[in-house]
Amino acid sequence: MKKILVTGGLGFIGAHTVVELQNEGFEVVIIDNLSNTSINVLTSIADITGITPDFHQIDLRNKGDVQEFFSNNTVDGIIHFAAFKAVGESMHKPLDYYENNLGTLVYLLQEMRNHQLNNFIFSSSCTVYGQADELPITEKAPVKTAESVYGNTKQIGEEILKDASNAYNLNAIALRYFNPIGAHDSIKIGELPLGVPQNLIPFITQTAAGIRKELSVFGDDYDTPDGTAVRDYIHVVDLAKAHIAALKRLIYKNNKASFEFFNVGTGTGSSVLEIIKTFEKVNNLKLNYKIVARRAGDITAAYADTTIANKELGWKTEKSLEEALESAWKWQQKQQLKQQQQQ
Known part of the structure; x- marks a missing residue:
């Protein structure tokens, strides 16, 4: 039985990946500082x-x-x-983001080198592409100057990995995520941000639950069909399974280079207003939202071409946007019920 270290393993994507690893028979050890999650996730x-x-x-x-x-x-x-992940926050706290997202990566890679360990999967992001010239985005799209500090930490992280892989005979894969959403079918784990949510879906669910007065839609003047920003929203369980596929590729030595990278998304772009309308429809409710000014660091549109990941990793998404938004609301309702029972 292979033992896998998952850093940030009690976070949103980390916890779902731990579940899939255990389902596949891997032994898992988790490191987490609990800065943006709870020990209850364990x-x-x-x-x-x-x-x-x-x-x-x-x-x-x-x-x-x-x-x-x-x-x-x-x-x-x-x-x-394990990393800080909020685009907006990164613009106000750049040094915190560089220290946490890059320093920790270097420390891990140094210990892998010192102990002759191998097989590293890096949580990267589609933000490395900036505003791509062509959509959908393929892996051949150039990495552009980052629009945010967060995006820059992912770009530099990939550069660090590539250099380390070349120098120390280390095999690594960077998975460039698009936008993970939803919750596990059991509704036992889901996205649980501490404080004000930085991502769209938890802000939607908290607004629907009455925790937030209204949802802010950042900009309606983008060059998109309805003026709101377009993203590729992937169910977190599908994303977790992509990590298992990437890990097996390295363990079974099927990788074609010491450092590889893959887009992980659905291949479909959805605007913020489309997400709101779909959420309202599948959960039979109305959301209170208002249009506000654009947010620093945000791009117009990003959605993936997943052809290479589908072929090379033998992986593809299985869950729909509707399933993801329905599970996200069920997860939020469960959190509300828990709070009421504790009061």
Whole structure:
């Protein structure tokens, strides 16, 4: 049984990936500093899979703690999620983002080199493309000057990985995510941002639940059919399964280069207003929203060409936008019920 380290493994995408890893028979060890999640997620993972992963509360910015972990633990691969991820926030806290998203990556790769470990999956982002010249976006699209600090950390992260792979005989894959949404079918894990949500879907669900007074739609003057920004929204379970496919590619040595990258999305773009209308329709409710000014760092449109990932990873999405939005609302309702029971 292969042992896989998942950093940020109690976060939104991390927790879903841990579940899929355990379902596939991998042994999982999680590192998370709990800065944007709860220890309760560990129990939820165990409830779904019947297995409680080994858990270490470590802040990867502490190099000594990272070194100590690898001195005491051997793993067969790493899936690295731990990072700050809010585009808007990154513009106001650039140094925090550079320290957390890049310093921690370097520390992990140093320990892989020091302990002769291999197989690294990097949580990258479609933000590396900036505003692409052509849609859908293929892997051949140029990496442009980043529109946000967050996007820049993903670009630089990929450069670090490429250089490390070449220098230290390390095999790595960067998965360039589009927009993950939804919740596990069990509704035991989902997106649970601490504080004000930075992503569209939790803001929608919290507005529907009455936690937020109204939803802000950032800009209606983009060059899109309805004027609102277009993104590729992928169900988080489909995204989690892409990590398993990428990991197996490295473990079975099917990779064609020491560093590879793949787009992970649905191949379909949806505007913010389309998401709102679809959410209202599948959940039979009305949302209170208003149009406000554009947000710094946002691009007009991004959706994936997934042909290469489909072929090379043997992976494709299975869940619909409607399923994702329905599960997101069920997840939000469950959180409301929990709060009421605790009061």
